[in-house]
Amino acid sequence: MNEPACALCAATGGALVFQAEKFRVIRAQEAGFPAFYRVVWTAHVxxxxxxxxxxxxxxxxxxxxxxxxxxxxxxxxxxxLAALGNVVPHLHWHVIARFGWDSHFPAPVWGSPQRPVDGAAVVALAARLDEVDDAIARALSA
Incomplete structure (x- = not known):
């Protein structure tokens, strides 16, 4: 079932990492949190x-x-790991790699910043994510 008004039915929702029949994995491209992924269920539930x-x-x-x-x-x-769905009521799991240097750690990414964004650390991490994306696709293809 597909709901045209649903953001996750209407669009991929980020950089597509892996597509299966029943789910997809995207890199969410959230500012300040480069290793923020979502597992999005295909059917609108x-x-x-x-x-x-x-x-x-x-x-x-x-x-x-x-x-x-x-x-x-x-x-x-x-x-x-989080499955909230309060804003987008379409089943999706957030899978977020967190680091002691990230601006919100140890608070949730949706909480208040604890420190300024470490731009150099964000850029260095982002540079590694194409390899991470490939590894995720391989793991899910196995």
Missing amino acids: AEFSSLDLNDRALCMAAVCAVEQVLREQLQPTKIN
Whole structure:
């Protein structure tokens, strides 16, 4: 089911990293948080519990694969996982590599900044993401 008024039905929602029949992975391109990914379910459903057991397992396997690649490739301080859907009620998981230097750490990326953006660290991290994207695609293709 597709909802034309839904931002995640109408558009990719970021830089496409991997496309499967039931989900896609995008790099969200959030300012100040270059390693911010989303696993977006293809069908327009708002809640994780709306999926059947097999689809829940598939969705979480994709989330875990993205998390594992980010951990292996980037060695972040922490990975944040979130499925909010308050603004866009279309099932999607945020998978965000967090670093002690990021402007909001340890607060949520949606919270208040804790320090100024470290532009050099953001640029250095962003330069590595094409390789990370390729590793995510390989992990999900296996």
